[in-house]
Structure formats: C-alpha cells, structure tokens
Amino acid sequence: MRYSNFFIPSLKEDPKEAVLKSHKLLLRAGYVRQLSGGIYTYLPLGLKSLRKLEEIIRQEMNSAGAVELSMPFVQPLEIWKESGRDEDYGKELLRFKDRQDRDFCLAPTYEEVITDLVKKNVKSYKELPLTLYQIHLKFRDEMRPRFGLMRAKEFIMKDAYSFDADEKGLDESYKKMKHAYENIFKRLGFDFKFIKAEAGEIGGNYSEELMVFSEYGEDKIVICNNCGYAASIDEAESVSDYNDSLVESCRQPRMTKLSTPDKKSIEEVAEYLKIDKTCFAKTIIYESEIGFIAALVRGDREINERKLKKAVKIKNLFLAKEQDVEKITGAPCGFAGPFGLKKQNGSVEVTDNSNSNNSTNILIVIDEEIKNSEYWITGANEKDWHMANVKHGRDFNFDISADIRSVQSGDKCVKCQGILDVKNAIELGHIFKLGEKYSKTLNAKFLDEKGESKYFVMGCYGIGVGRTLQTLVEVLSDENGINLPVSVSPFALAVVNLNLNDAKITEIAEKIYADLTSMGADVLYDDRKLSAGIKLKDIDLIGIPFKIVVGNRTVKENKYELEIKKDSSKESFDTLDALYSRVKQLIF
RNA sequence: CGGGAUGUGGCGCAGCUGGUAGCGCACCUGCUUUGGGAGCAGGGGGUCGCACGUUCGAAUCGUGUCAUCCCGACCA
Numbered sequence: 001m002r003y004s005n006f007f008i009p010s011l012k013e014d015p016k017e018a019v020l021k022s023h024k025l026l027l028r029a030g031y032v033r034q035l036s037g038g039i040y041t042y043l044p045l046g047l048k049s050l051r052k053l054e055e056i057i058r059q060e061m062n063s064a065g066a067v068e069l070s071m072p073f074v075q076p077l078e079i080w081k082e083s084g085r086d087e088d089y090g091k092e093l094l095r096f097k098d099r100q101d102r103d104f105c106l107a108p109t110y111e112e113v114i115t116d117l118v119k120k121n122v123k124s125y126k127e128l129p130l131t132l133y134q135i136h137l138k139f140r141d142e143m144r145p146r147f148g149l150m151r152a153k154e155f156i157m158k159d160a161y162s163f164d165a166d167e168k169g170l171d172e173s174y175k176k177m178k179h180a181y182e183n184i185f186k187r188l189g190f191d192f193k194f195i196k197a198e199a200g201e202i203g204g205n206y207s208e209e210l211m212v213f214s215e216y217g218e219d220k221i222v223i224c225n226n227c228g229y230a231a232s233i234d235e236a237e238s239v240s241d242y243n244d245s246l247v248e249s250c251r252q253p254r255m256t257k258l259s260t261p262d263k264k265s266i267e268e269v270a271e272y273l274k275i276d277k278t279c280f281a282k283t284i285i286y287e288s289e290i291g292f293i294a295a296l297v298r299g300d301r302e303i304n305e306r307k308l309k310k311a312v313k314i315k316n317l318f319l320a321k322e323q324d325v326e327k328i329t330g331a332p333c334g335f336a337g338p339f340g341l342k343k344q345n346g347s348v349e350v351t352d353n354s355n356s357n358n359s360t361n362i363l364i365v366i367d368e369e370i371k372n373s374e375y376w377i378t379g380a381n382e383k384d385w386h387m388a389n390v391k392h393g394r395d396f397n398f399d400i401s402a403d404i405r406s407v408q409s410g411d412k413c414v415k416c417q418g419i420l421d422v423k424n425a426i427e428l429g430h431i432f433k434l435g436e437k438y439s440k441t442l443n444a445k446f447l448d449e450k451g452e453s454k455y456f457v458m459g460c461y462g463i464g465v466g467r468t469l470q471t472l473v474e475v476l477s478d479e480n481g482i483n484l485p486v487s488v489s490p491f492a493l494a495v496v497n498l499n500l501n502d503a504k505i506t507e508i509a510e511k512i513y514a515d516l517t518s519m520g521a522d523v524l525y526d527d528r529k530l531s532a533g534i535k536l537k538d539i540d541l542i543g544i545p546f547k548i549v550v551g552n553r554t555v556k557e558n559k560y561e562l563e564i565k566k567d568s569s570k571e572s573f574d575t576l577d578a579l580y581s582r583v584k585q586l587i588f
Numbered sequence: 589c590g591g592g593a594u595g596u597g598g599c600g601c602a603g604c605u606g607g608u609a610g611c612g613c614a615c616c617u618g619c620u621u622u623g624g625g626a627g628c629a630g631g632g633g634g635u636c637g638c639a640c641g642u643u644c645g646a647a648u649c650g651u652g653u654c655a656u657c658c659c660g661a662c663c664a
Binding site: 011012013014015016017018019034036037091092109138140142143144146150151152155156157158159209210218219305316317318426427428429430462463464465466467468496498499500501502529530531532533534535536537538540549551552553554561 | 589590594599600601613614621622623624625626655656657658659660661662663664
C-alpha cells in the first residue's frame, strides 16, 4: 500500500478529549475518530488491525467447533418483552419505532435472537451440542461512555452461544470455550487470568471474567500470590482479622467519651488520639429502598457497596444526604456511631438496644471483623466527640453481620492464608453458564432420546473486540507510538523513502516495496513528498513492527537497514536477498 | 442521573476588568531543502457551541440550552 493512496489522518498533538494513553494514540495514529460520545468510526488503519484481531478470534472459535453466523443489529422489542429483559435492561436498551409504529431496539446483546433461532430450527438431541458465534455490533446506551473504545455505546463484540442437552454437556462446551479463550489471549501475548464473577444482567448460574492486568484497568481484582486464588474485589474474601491490637484502656465496662475537636475522618482522629486506625469502627449511613442503613467496618477498611447490597438483599444503595445523617445521628458527618440512631424524621424514637426486635427503620449491618472483636472506638453521635469501649450486644445491637469490606493488599487468603494482592485489570471477556434461563423464558425445547421435551441448556461467551484492541495499545505502546505485534498490526512492515526527489533512492525503495509485496508481505510504502522527520515519526506513531529506511545512507554505504520497533534495534544487510530472508523470518 | 470542568479557523491554545479576534502547527502557491516533526516569500480560512437578555456596543457580563471530558452509580 502506498501511503499517498491510503488514508491516515495522524495528529501531531494529543486531542484534548482523550485521557488514556491508548485513547490518545488511537486518535493520533489515525486508527479511530469519534463521531459522538461513545460512537466511533474505525479508520482504515484501525479497521485493518481490528480485522486481524477478529481473524485470530475466528480461528480459535472455529477450531473449538463453534460456527459463525450473523444476527440482526435491529431487533423487534417484542422478543425482549417475551424474555422479560425489556425492563431489566432499562435505559441501556435504545428503543425506537419504525414507520408502522412498531417498537424496535438496537441489540445490546443477542441471547433472545439466538435462542429464538435455535428453538425454531433445532428439534432433536441428535443436533446437539451446538455452538454458534458472531463478531459484530452491539449498542448499549451507556450512562457514561468513556476512554475511547474501552467503554463505547456502539461496540464490537464476539459473542458465542452454546446449546446442550444437559448440564454435563454445558460443562463440556464451557470448557471448550474457556480453552479457546486461553488460546486467543495467549496468542495476543496478554498477562491474563479468569476470575469468578457475578453474572449481572445476562444472568445464569456461573460465570468467569477474563481479566487482563493493567494499571489503567477500571476493575480491581484480588489475587493470592501463593495459591493463585483470584476474584473481583466485589467477590473476593479475606480472612477476618481478630483485632487484638485494641488498647487495653478500651476494655472498659462502659462507653467513654473522647474529645476530638474538628477531627472528622478516621485518619484525623487516629492521628489526633495516637491510636491505630484498626481500633476504630467506621459508621457510614446509607439510603436504600428499605430505608436507611448504618454500615460498620474497621477504621482502615473500605465498605464494599456491592457486598453490602448483597448482604441486605437490596438493589439501590447510595450514601445518605448530609442532612439525613445529621437527623439520624444527631451530629454532622464524621461523628456517627452505631448506638442511639434515630429515624430519619428526627422523631424521638431510638434504637432499642435491649432486644433484637429492632423498632427502628435503620438497619445496622456490621462487618465480620467488627463482630470478631468487642471494644471499638466510634463516633459519639455528637459533634467533636468520639466514643471508646463501644461493644456490640451491650451498647448497640446489629441486624446483620456479613463480609461487607473490600479486600486490601496484604490481607490473608481464605484458601491458603497466603498474602493477597489487589491489582487493576481490564475485563476483556466474560463466559457464562446460563443453564435454562433463556430457554425457559422463551420456551425453547428439543426432544431427548426418550422422546421427552426438554429445555436447552445454554452457555454464552463474550469478548469485547474493540476493547481488546485498545488494551493491546494500552499495554504495548510508549509515548512515541503504538507497538502492536505483527499479528494485529495494520501493516507488517513499512518501507520509508526518505527523498522522493532522488531517483536512485526512489528506485531502490520502489523495488523493495514491489519485491516484498510480491512475497505476500503487507507493506506500507511511505512515498509522501514530505521531510524525512515527519515520515519517520508517523511510521513510529502508527506502530508498524518493522521499518526499512531508504535514504542517502542506503546509496552511499550500499547497505540495507531494517529497524525493529519493539526494541528499537537496527540490523544492516549487504544484499537485498539477505534483507528479504530476514524479513520473511520475522513476519511469516 | 448527581458533582466538576471546558466550548474561540482543521488541531492545540491565547484573548474574557466590554470597543468588532490573535498565536503555533496544519493547509494553498513558488523556490530552496530531505537520516528524526525544514527555510524564505506570498496566500486562504473563524456569524468566538447555540438561544435569549443587559448595553450605544458582547468572544468578553447574565440566564437558559446543547456538546465534549473528568469523578460516582452500571458494564465487554
């Protein structure tokens, strides 16, 4: 490909809308352009790269026995009503009407369509197992699209769906897909790990997320350096501490007030009182559909809101407004404690501490660690005061005790007592055992060997393809440009003609370009009449693994130069044949 | 949806104590250059996001609105 014929609108400066390195580079190198928030054009370079990535995925899916098809991006809302997900998906599902006033939506995913398709066309167990997949668009009306292709509204995904006669078959199909995923991500050179996860909107019984480690990842995952245990921060458990570091003075027969003028955060109070943060219990007031909730974790811990939601079995949870906190605790934020909490209307009703029949609508949820030890320092529910020797069962009662804290680096593993580490990661894939969730709601059945009607047992398997491309850029690039491996780079190598006005140089460059192209190499030939620096910088920016530079030096020294992007090394060859055989070795 | 920031030639920015718009890069023409974002000379391009208002006069002040980005709730 001649650069002069191609379309690579590169940018010299960072676009101001991008924050992430990979997002900046994709824009600067002319891979993508944003049309609207979360909606992108893949420019020729980006598309070439995307196609190569898709090809790797396709190969592994095919060799795992999956069969490709393509389903409609525009779907009748009817099938979403049938599955009940019309409401579950809420605003993420973009709805509209056609000219006949019928309801349609843009596909956020394809379980409904695939289940409907299989239901209508597969009748017998003899046709099972069956795994179908596609690579194409999805649209989710995200509340906050961001970071380029990482979280777009319109995005490209590979999704596969398996259909089996029973659970055992599903396990088998699931295993195959998981293995295919391992192959794909190994080929791409990622440092990744599967972690157990919540199924979320898709639903089902069991699911694992494929996480790639990166400091810019939006998710936090916990891994055990000893036994390999890994889970998302919302699922991971650590050994509950027994807090024996409590100072002896805290073990008192009754609560004792401590003056803490103007000290609100645990940090400030701990510093002021010269007492370790682990001796404190943090009381946070939340609001939910069942009323207010007071949640307690140790002073050095963070509450994990997902765990809290799960423990209380609620859907909505957000921090109570400051004025509500004042009404409930009787003190400004920063001085809350678990005792004597009042109803939100500020009535005189007080938590009944003497029996478990809680008369208040404030639910008290404590972390296991709070339960494990007895004497805590908390807020005193009075401005500028904290309270020591606070004991559950004596000074306050709790409604629920559960693991509601986030694991921190350094905690102990529940499996092996090893040390846990919290790392940032990006979710690139998610695989689910759906079971009969969709086949039941959509009434998709087949006949088994006894002639009995049975629901399909399903699995589904996704890879965010655009996100994977951007993650490769994020992980592999530096400030000079993108650095993709040959397998996904838009071009395998570049031939740079440094001076179009020099007949000799041009003759050599043209010959190399023609020879390599006829060898089957995907070559970008920079034949632009621009200064040398611009051309070299552009090639670096767009990230072509190998670069052959033809200039004065080539002619003078009669040597051919190959530059390897990965480590910036240079190799020199006396003859074209030597150069070509090296190139063959590198790119095929 | 809540909190914050920003909208000025293609891109990045300045101008914002009101007086009719400027810089760098890019672009066009010519000549000279070509091993790491070249030089000289000439040139084109902006109803200052949009609307309403204040004013003799608005990029500048006020209100509203839209867009983009960041933080939170959600997810591949």
